[in-house]
Amino acid sequence: xxxxxxxxxxxxxxxxxxxxxxxxxxxxxxxxxxxxxxxxxxxxxxxxxxxxxxxxxxxxxxxxxxxxxxxxxxxxxxxxxxxxxxxxxxxxxxxxxxxxxxxxxxxxxxxxxxxxxxxxxxxxxxxxxxxxxxxxxxxxxxxxxxxxxxxxxxxxxxxxxxxxxxxxxxxxxxxxxxxxxxxxxxxxxxxxxxxxxxxxxxxxxxxxxxxxxxxxxxxxxxxxxxxxxxxxxxxxxxxxxxxxxxxxxxxxxx
Ligand code: PGA
Numbered sequence: 744x745x746x747x748x749x750x751x752x753x754x755x756x757x758x759x760x761x762x763x764x765x766x767x768x769x770x771x772x773x774x775x776x777x778x779x780x781x782x783x784x785x786x787x788x789x790x791x792x793x794x795x796x797x798x799x800x801x802x803x804x805x806x807x808x809x810x811x812x813x814x815x816x817x818x819x820x821x822x823x824x825x826x827x828x829x830x831x832x833x834x835x836x837x838x839x840x841x842x843x844x845x846x847x848x849x850x851x852x853x854x855x856x857x858x859x860x861x862x863x864x865x866x867x868x869x870x871x872x873x874x875x876x877x878x879x880x881x882x883x884x885x886x887x888x889x890x891x892x893x894x895x896x897x898x899x900x901x902x903x904x905x906x907x908x909x910x911x912x913x914x915x916x917x918x919x920x921x922x923x924x925x926x927x928x929x930x931x932x933x934x935x936x937x938x939x940x941x942x943x944x945x946x947x948x949x950x951x952x953x954x955x956x957x958x959x960x961x962x963x964x965x966x967x968x969x970x971x972x973x974x975x976x977x978x979x980x981x982x983x984x985x986x987x988x989x990x991x992x993x994x995x996x997x
Contacts, residue, residue, distance in 0.1 A: 745948075745949070745951050745973045746779070746780055746781055746951075747780040747781065747951075747967065747973055747974040747994045747997070748780070748781040748783060748907060748951050748953060748973065748974035748975075749780055749781070749782050749783070749974050749975055749977070749987075749990060749991050749994050750782075750783040750784070750785065750806070750834070750868065750909075750953065750974065750975065750976050750977065750981075751783065751784040751785065751977050751978075751981025751982075751987055752785050752808060752836060752839070752955075752976055752977065752978050752981060753784065753785060753786045753787065753790075753808075753978075753981060753982060754787075754808070754841070754978060755787055756787070756982055757786055757787065757790055757982070758787070758789065758790060759789060759790045759792075759793040760793075761790075762786045762787075762790035762793050762794050762797075763790075763793040763794070763796070763797050765982070765984065766784065766786075766793070766794040766797035766798055766803070767797045768984035769784070769803065769984045769987060769988065770797060770798065770801045770803065771984070772984045772985065772987075772988035773801070773802065773803075773988060773991065776991075776992075776995070778802045778991060778995060779995065780974070780991070780994045780995055781804070781974070782802050782803045782804065782991060783803065783804045783805070783806050783833075783834055784798070784803060784804075784805060784806070784981065785805070785806040785807060785808050785834070785836055786805070787808070788807060788808075788809075788822050791805055791807065791827070791830045791831065791832060792830050792831070795830060795831030795832075804833045804834065805830075805831050805832050805833065805834075806832055806833060806834030806835060806836060806866075806868070807822070807827050807832050807834070807835045807836065808835075808836050808839065809822075809835070809836065809837070809839075809842060809856075810822060810823070810824055810827060810835045810837065810856055810859065810860060811823050811824075811859075812852070812855045812856055812859050824859060824860060824863035824865060825863065827865065828863070828864070828865065832865065833865060833866055834865065834866045834867070834868055834907075835856075835860045835865050835866070835867055835868070836867075836868045836870060836909070836976075837853050837856040837857050837860065837867055837868070837869055837870070838850075838853035838856070838857075838869050838870045838871065838890070838894075839870045839911075840870060840872055840911060840913045840916060841916075844913075850889065850890055850893035850894070851893065853869065853890075853893065853894060854893050854894045854897045854898075857869050857894050857897075857898060858897055858898060861898060861902045861905055861906070865905070866905040866906070866907065867905065867906060867907065868907040868908070868909050868953070868976065869891075869894050869906070869907070869908050869909070870908075870909045870911050870955070870976070871887050871890035871891055871908060871909070871910060871911070871934070872887065872890075872909075872910055872911040872912045872913050872916075872955075872956070873886040873887055873912055873913065873914075874886075874913045874914065875913065875914035878912065878914065883912075883930070884930070884933055887910070887930060887933070887934065888933075888937060891908065891934055891937050891938075892937060892941070895937070895938060895941045895942065896941060900941075900942035900943065900946045903942060903946040903949045903950055904949065906950055907950070907951045907952075907953060908934055908938075908950060908951070908952045908953070909952075909953040909954075909955045909976040910927070910930050910931060910934060910952060910953070910954055910955070911954075911955035911956050911976060912926075912930075912956050914956075915955075915956025915957050916955065916956045916957070916978065917957070917978060917979060918956075918957060919957050920956070920957060921956060921957045921958070921962050921966070922954070922956060922966075924965040924966055924968070924969050924972075927954045927966055927969055927972055928969040928970060928971055928972065931952045931954070931969065931971035931972055931973075932970070932971045934952055934971075935947050935948075935950070935952060935971055938950055950973075951973035951974055952971055952972065952973050953972075953973060953974040953975055953976045954966050954967075954969075954972050954974075954975055954976070955975060955976035955977065955978070957979070958975040958976075958977050958980060958990065959977075959979075959980040959986060959989075959990070960980070960986055960989030960990055960992075960993065963975065963989075963990045963993045963994070964993050964997075967993060967994055967997050968997055974994070975990060975994075977990060
């Protein structure tokens with residue numbers, strides 16, 4: 744059985760002051776709960792140190808939402824893996840649909856970032872997912888296959904323990920619209936099949952595949968109960984301690 748990963752993506756919300764308060768309220772919400780699943784929050788870069796400090800001694804880990812492919816030097820506005828490690832990060836999200844859409848990150852850049860993250864000893868969460876028109880035209884599996892293979896064909900299977908995929912149908916992100924549990928399970932099983940073809944069954948069975956897109960306490964149970972859904976990448980509902988904690992309660996009960 745894979746340990747579930749319940750990950751919050753705060754996107755461009757919560758500067759250091761607000762982030763510290765929110766992180767502290769999350770720790771308070773889990774007090775005395777003895778959580779056994781993996782818990783993660785990915786704040787904006789500038790809030791990472793404040794959140795890492797608030798989480799010290801708790802079960803929560805900290806991650807980043809993006810990273811540079813370079814080590815250091817003249818790359819204005821970029822943040823490197825070594826900076827993230829120094830600030831207390833363990834995970835990095837790459838290829839979020841908002842980065843693909845608004846910052847023109849393509850599959851080859853996403854693969855390059857994933858490789859960099861793994862090479863430098865961090866865990867990576869690679870986001871994939873189809874747009875509404877791609878689902879409507881029946882191309883969703885083809886789109887996701889291309890996105891997944893662009894990365895896994897470059898990464899050695901020895902990285903399986905540090906590799907997480909998040910399936911986030913773009914039409915479900917921030918829209919209140921959620922994939923049905925059947926749609927999620929179908930795509931997650933498809934992704935695991937792709938992993939198995941490239942890395943083999945043993946590695947494919949280890950990889951956590953998260954669902955993302957309007958997950959909240961009211962729908963987390965049916966999504967997280969699916970066989971191949973190994974956690975959530977949660978945007979809106981991770982910005983409130985009670986809703987994020989509610990999802991963790993559900994994960995802990997599965
Ligand atoms: P959402 O975002 O939960 O607000 O839909 C998920 C994500 O974009 O990671």
